[in-house]
Amino acid sequence: MKIAQVAPLFEAVPPKLYGGTERVIHYLTEELVRRKHEVTLFASGDSVTTAQLIPITHEALRLNPDCIDPLAHCIVQLEKVIRQAKEFDIIHFHTDFLHFPFSSRCDTPCITTLHGRLDLPDLQPLYNEFPRQKVISISNSQRLPLPQANWIGTVYHGLPAGLHPLQEGNGEYLAFIGRISPEKGVDWAIQIAIECNCPIKIAAKIDKVDQHYFEKHIAHLIDHPLVEYVGEINEQEKTSFLGKAKALLFPINWSEPFGLVMIEALSCGTPVIAFKNGSVPEVIDHGITGFVVESIPEAVQAVSRIKQLSRPAIRRVFEERFTAGRMAEDYLRLYIQVLQDSHHFRATSFPAPGRNNLPAGAEVQLKKE
Amino acid sequence: MKIAQVAPLFEAVPPKLYGGTERVIHYLTEELVRRKHEVTLFASGDSVTTAQLIPITHEALRLNPDCIDPLAHCIVQLEKVIRQAKEFDIIHFHTDFLHFPFSSRCDTPCITTLHGRLDLPDLQPLYNEFPRQKVISISNSQRLPLPQANWIGTVYHGLPAGLHPLQEGNGEYLAFIGRISPEKGVDWAIQIAIECNCPIKIAAKIDKVDQHYFEKHIAHLIDHPLVEYVGEINEQEKTSFLGKAKALLFPINWSEPFGLVMIEALSCGTPVIAFKNGSVPEVIDHGITGFVVESIPEAVQAVSRIKQLSRPAIRRVFEERFTAGRMAEDYLRLYIQVLQDSHHFRATSFPAPGRNNLPAGAEVQLKKE
Numbered sequence: 230m231k232i233a234q235v236a237p238l239f240e241a242v243p244p245k246l247y248g249g250t251e252r253v254i255h256y257l258t259e260e261l262v263r264r265k266h267e268v269t270l271f272a273s274g275d276s277v278t279t280a281q282l283i284p285i286t287h288e289a290l291r292l293n294p295d296c297i298d299p300l301a302h303c304i305v306q307l308e309k310v311i312r313q314a315k316e317f318d319i320i321h322f323h324t325d326f327l328h329f330p331f332s333s334r335c336d337t338p339c340i341t342t343l344h345g346r347l348d349l350p351d352l353q354p355l356y357n358e359f360p361r362q363k364v365i366s367i368s369n370s371q372r373l374p375l376p377q378a379n380w381i382g383t384v385y386h387g388l389p390a391g392l393h394p395l396q397e398g399n400g401e402y403l404a405f406i407g408r409i410s411p412e413k414g415v416d417w418a419i420q421i422a423i424e425c426n427c428p429i430k431i432a433a434k435i436d437k438v439d440q441h442y443f444e445k446h447i448a449h450l451i452d453h454p455l456v457e458y459v460g461e462i463n464e465q466e467k468t469s470f471l472g473k474a475k476a477l478l479f480p481i482n483w484s485e486p487f488g489l490v491m492i493e494a495l496s497c498g499t500p501v502i503a504f505k506n507g508s509v510p511e512v513i514d515h516g517i518t519g520f521v522v523e524s525i526p527e528a529v530q531a532v533s534r535i536k537q538l539s540r541p542a543i544r545r546v547f548e549e550r551f552t553a554g555r556m557a558e559d560y561l562r563l564y565i566q567v568l569q570d571s572h573h574f575r576a577t578s579f580p581a582p583g584r585n586n587l588p589a590g591a592e593v594q595l596k597k598e
Numbered sequence: 599m600k601i602a603q604v605a606p607l608f609e610a611v612p613p614k615l616y617g618g619t620e621r622v623i624h625y626l627t628e629e630l631v632r633r634k635h636e637v638t639l640f641a642s643g644d645s646v647t648t649a650q651l652i653p654i655t656h657e658a659l660r661l662n663p664d665c666i667d668p669l670a671h672c673i674v675q676l677e678k679v680i681r682q683a684k685e686f687d688i689i690h691f692h693t694d695f696l697h698f699p700f701s702s703r704c705d706t707p708c709i710t711t712l713h714g715r716l717d718l719p720d721l722q723p724l725y726n727e728f729p730r731q732k733v734i735s736i737s738n739s740q741r742l743p744l745p746q747a748n749w750i751g752t753v754y755h756g757l758p759a760g761l762h763p764l765q766e767g768n769g770e771y772l773a774f775i776g777r778i779s780p781e782k783g784v785d786w787a788i789q790i791a792i793e794c795n796c797p798i799k800i801a802a803k804i805d806k807v808d809q810h811y812f813e814k815h816i817a818h819l820i821d822h823p824l825v826e827y828v829g830e831i832n833e834q835e836k837t838s839f840l841g842k843a844k845a846l847l848f849p850i851n852w853s854e855p856f857g858l859v860m861i862e863a864l865s866c867g868t869p870v871i872a873f874k875n876g877s878v879p880e881v882i883d884h885g886i887t888g889f890v891v892e893s894i895p896e897a898v899q900a901v902s903r904i905k906q907l908s909r910p911a912i913r914r915v916f917e918e919r920f921t922a923g924r925m926a927e928d929y930l931r932l933y934i935q936v937l938q939d940s941h942h943f944r945a946t947s948f949p950a951p952g953r954n955n956l957p958a959g960a961e962v963q964l965k966k967e
Contacts, residue, residue, distance in 0.1 A: 286723075300669070301695065301720040305727045308699045326670065330677045331699060351670040354655075358674045 387556030396472030498540030756925030765841030
């Protein structure tokens with residue numbers, strides 16, 4: 230299948246630093262290429278991929294201090310996609326809604342994975358205006374604010390199976406990874422650890438906008454003897470950091486649409502104790518891969534029961550539900566379904582003699598049904 | 599002629615507060631309606647117009663504290679324009695570049711007036727990508743950073759002739775209007791006034807982002823006995839404020855693309871002493887409507903020569919060059935030219951038997967040539 234992947238330009242694919250969306254696009258793209266699909270990636274020029282790269286900017290916009298108006302580059306990207314649109318069987322956008330006026334008129338089927346939070350009031354009139362845009366959620370919970378959108382599926386994120394292997398979790402500490410910001414709940418994580426009398430290691434970056442929050446609300450908590458702040462860690466360091474932890478604490482107080490760090494922990498066999506918010510009940514199998522809790526006392530109790538969970542069983546659930554391979558399969562199924570709908574639509578509306586809009590792979594799949 | 603005007607959504611048309619672009623769109627729209635054209639205005643729902651209003655948002659986005667993602671509304675606006683595009687003879691955008699992927703493919707001719715500064719590096723790749731987009735500058739100077747763009751004309755802004763009538767300028771003070779921000783040069787204005795030993799009145803708003811600049815660099819200057827800070831003034835107050843001034847000081851230190859306040863002063867017959875930057879040499883006729891200077895001593899000398907200029911002569915230049923009527927005529931000439939080009943293009947490329955793409959008014963004009 231000839232597939233276009235359209236990535237945000239703020240980070241490279243994969244990102245050099247933080248950037249969950251670009252990382253997931255990278256995993257998906259590489260899996261699709263491995264399955265012999267012809268993938269074209271529209272992304273920043275410092276991206277690294279086995280797909281064909283159409284570089285839009287010299288480097289990721291977030292790293293470019295001269296970038297004042299990122300929208301100008303996003304429009305250039307959209308224009309380049311439009312010019313090549315006919316070459317693809319399907320175009321998969323990961324860039325919010327900028328393309329909607331185009332994708333709703335494009336002959337090539339277009340789908341959009343929405344990676345962000347959708348509870349802004351500004352999005353209501355937008356999705357009222359575009360009720361037929363095919364959109365994909367990264368959790369069912371993410372959809373709640375926009376029931377009017379044309380949801381064609383939920384595809385949970387996935388990681389390469391070999392990225393973070395199963396480990397023993399014998400470090401005897403609780404782990405926290407994330408930005409230091411109010412919605413990530415690092416203060417609650419520390420409180421839980423202290424009440425359990427268990428060491429906690431915090432791997433976190435502090436964004437400029439969160440500096441004040443850190444100094445006012447968090448800095449003094451980190452002085453506690455049970456708390457160790459290890460700063461920002463990279464992908465390689467994550468494996469050992471998560472793999473040695475006896476559990477990951479994920480005490481978020483916002484509707485996180487997915488939460489990649491949960492499945493990074495599961496990949497190592499590390500259970501997750503998470504607050505019931507956003508995607509959490511969909512990602513964590515309560516009592517198997519961790520505990521979904523609703524208060525700090527419940528979280529403290531969960532820590533005391535953590536040894537009841539089997540790390541190899543957690544890893545098995547990860548392999549079943551959260552690998553990049555599974556993610557790619559899910560997307561391919563949706564691509565086929567969209568192509569089938571579009572084929573059906575064209576066959577019934579505009580018979581185009583001698584032309585089959587479906588690629589070879591799609592036909593095989595369709596014939597099976 | 600059936601004309602669509604597409605306005606920014608940040609302020610109403612006309613704006614309730616500050617908002618030069620929306621004000622100019624208002625004057626243009628009303629003039630076009632007065633000339634019996636069928637004008638449709640795509641703007642915020644609190645706009646007030648004699649044209650047909652297509653309201654995009656309930657109110658101007660800048661006044662809506664719930665608005666976090668203005669781009670969502672801009673996309674809704676673009677979609678509504680696209681859906682109606684066929685109903686218009688021409689679509690006139692005032693909304694930067696968001697529509698370029700659409701307007702470059704639209705059967706209805708589209709033109710765009712660029713109202714902002716164009717010296718951002720981000721705009722270079724954008725205009726390289728869209729070398730055929732028909733764009734209009736508000737001064738020739740504004741074009742300089744983007745020689746690669748398809749400039750089809752410069753149209754200077756205009757004001758309704760009766761808005762600020764000719765006055766005597768017998769207030770014996772110098773006037774300054776503008777934001778208190780480094781590029782507007784209020785500190786230089788005060789210095790000029792003090793060196794001339796002449797009172798200065800400052801009508802200015804202080805944006806949140808400029809509060810620090812005001813406190814650190816300007817507040818102490820305002821304590822001088824020659825300086826009077828009168829705060830932000832409205833349209834009505836402007837007439838007397840400018841009309842009584844013996845001159846407007848416009849000591850900008852950036853490339854202002856137009857500078858509406860200069861022609862507001864000229865409308866009252868008030869001369870302008872302006873620094874040679876951006877549009878200034880195009881707007882001010884040196885020695886007739888004011889003085890174009892390059893330093894504070896030159897400005898001080900200009901103040902001493904101000905009585906040599908004739909206020910009725912300044913008003914005459916305003917009436918010739920800077921009324922809304924003249925602006926509307928200029929735009930209509932460009933509309934006709936664009937329609938003529940598009941007609942020629944269609945006639946030679948895609949002969950469409952039995953259909954004339956030109957509106958009646960345009961034909962008359964074309965026949966004259």
